[in-house]
Amino acid sequence: MEHELGYPAAISSLAKRKMSAGIDAALRSLVLLERSRRVRQMVDLCLTGIEVEPMPPCLGEGHRAILVSNYPSIAGTLRAVMKVTCRLPGQKTRLKAIARPEVVAQANPVLKALGIERLVFPVEKNDAGAYRLERKVLSEVLAYLDGPGHVLWLSITGRTRGNGLLEEDRRTGAAQFAVKKRVPVVPMGLVTRERNGKLQVVKVRFGQPINPPEGEREIGEFEKADFLIDFSRLAMCQIASLLPPGQRGDFENVDEKLAEARQCLGAYQF
Numbered sequence: 102m103e104h105e106l107g108y109p110a111a112i113s114s115l116a117k118r119k120m121s122a123g124i125d126a127a128l129r130s131l132v133l134l135e136r137s138r139r140v141r142q143m144v145d146l147c148l149t150g151i152e153v154e155p156m157p158p159c160l161g162e163g164h165r166a167i168l169v170s171n172y173p174s175i176a177g178t179l180r181a182v183m184k185v186t187c188r189l190p191g192q193k194t195r196l197k198a199i200a201r202p203e204v205v206a207q208a209n210p211v212l213k214a215l216g217i218e219r220l221v222f223p224v225e226k227n228d229a230g231a232y233r234l235e236r237k238v239l240s241e242v243l244a245y246l247d248g249p250g251h252v253l254w255l256s257i258t259g260r261t262r263g264n265g266l267l268e269e270d271r272r273t274g275a276a277q278f279a280v281k282k283r284v285p286v287v288p289m290g291l292v293t294r295e296r297n298g299k300l301q302v303v304k305v306r307f308g309q310p311i312n313p314p315e316g317e318r319e320i321g322e323f324e325k326a327d328f329l330i331d332f333s334r335l336a337m338c339q340i341a342s343l344l345p346p347g348q349r350g351d352f353e354n355v356d357e358k359l360a361e362a363r364q365c366l367g368a369y370q371f
Contacts, residue, residue, distance in 0.1 A: 125213065132216035134186065135194050144215065145187035148180055152304045153188050159287055159310040162191040163250045166310065169275045169336050170289040171344070172256040172265030177302040179204065181291050182254050185305060186220070191250060199224050199234070199242065199255040199274070232259055232272070246282040253278065254289075257337050264293055264300070266341055266350030268334070276332040285310035286336050290343025306343040311336060328366075335362040 133140050160166055168185070172178055179200075186196040194216075202223035222242050224232045234242065245251055258270045279286045288308035293300040311332070338359040341352035352358055 128210055128213040129216075129218055131214045132219055134215045134220070138192055141187040141194070145184060148184045148187070151181055151184050151302055153184055154304075154306050156188060156190060157287070157307050157310075159285060160189060160252065160307070162189075162195075165246065165248075165250065165282075165284045166252045166287045167246075167275050167278055167284050168196075168252060168254040168287050168289050169257045169340065170254070170291050171340055171350070172258055172261050173263075173291055173293045173300045173302060174261050175204070177293065177300060178256070178261075178265075178291060181302045181305050183215075185254075185289070189252060194220070195250050196220070196252040196254060197222060197245060199253065201226075201232075234274075242278070243282065246278060246284055253284075257333065257340060263350050264291075264344065264348045266337060266344075266352050268337065268351040271330070271333045271337060273329040273333045275336065276329045279311075279313045279332070280329075283313060285312045286332075287311075288336055288339040288343060290340050292344055293348060308339045308343050311339065331362060331365040334358070335366060338362050 134144065158164075160168075170178070170181075182196070182198055186194065189195045197220050199222045202221075202225065205218050205221050205223065208217045222234070222238050222245075224234050224238075227233050242253065246253060255272070255275055256265065257272055257275065258265050258267045259272055260267060260270050275286050278284065287310050290306040290308070291302045292304035292306065294303045295301075313332075338352060338355055341349040341355040342359065346353065349355055
């Protein structure tokens with residue numbers, strides 16, 4: 102008798118899973134952010150508590166760019182990037198991000214309906230703890246950067262400790278993309294405030310674009326690694342300069358570090 106009673110429960114559980122999968126698929130198919138400019142305006146209004154500076158000309162419609170920012174927290178950074186996505190001028194969605202696959206896998210129903218799956222290039226962590234793009238995803242990112250007006254966001258560091266500006270945890274991906282695709286890097290500072298024991302992004306600021314070196318000064322393979330590190334350090338310094346004292350992480354003495362970074366890159370024409 103007990104064995105027989107187990108069948109309805111199993112069928113009920115299977116039905117619930119199928120229903121949940123169906124709802125999930127329906128939500129993912131909506132892709133609301135790509136529907137119209139009005140949808141993005143509505144989402145922008147719903148993302149309260151974050152002030153965004155006016156978009157600089159380098160992020161204007163038709164301009165390609167690679168946005169790099171500090172990384173205060175996963176949730177706070179995601180909200181800020183979504184806010185910027187809604188503010189970028191143009192009729193179509195212009196921003197995609199490189200982020201961990203958990204951002205998509207653990208997305209709430211609202212993010213799924215907005216189309217978070219189509220806005221993220223997933224980056225995987227290998228056995229050594231380093232983040233790497235799979236070959237197929239890397240090809241997709243490079244093809245995306247060829248599109249007119251396309252904007253790519255990625256963090257300049259890989260951890261979320263403090264406000265995320267950790268000098269020894271710098272990522273050189275933005276510099277590599279900038280050099281390969283001749284796209285400027287635009288620093289973006291995420292100003293935070295502690296609320297209920299958690300850091301929340303309250304303001305988004307933009308810095309001056311950093312263009313890759315001019316074509317006449319080619320970067321040799323021997324010096325490429327050092328150049329990418331110095332280029333990334335320059336971007337980190339410019340992000341730090343957008344943040345108030347006390348939120349700059351390892352870059353509190355930002356003027357000194359900025360001078361050092363510029364000196365290291367002095368041989369290149371920017």
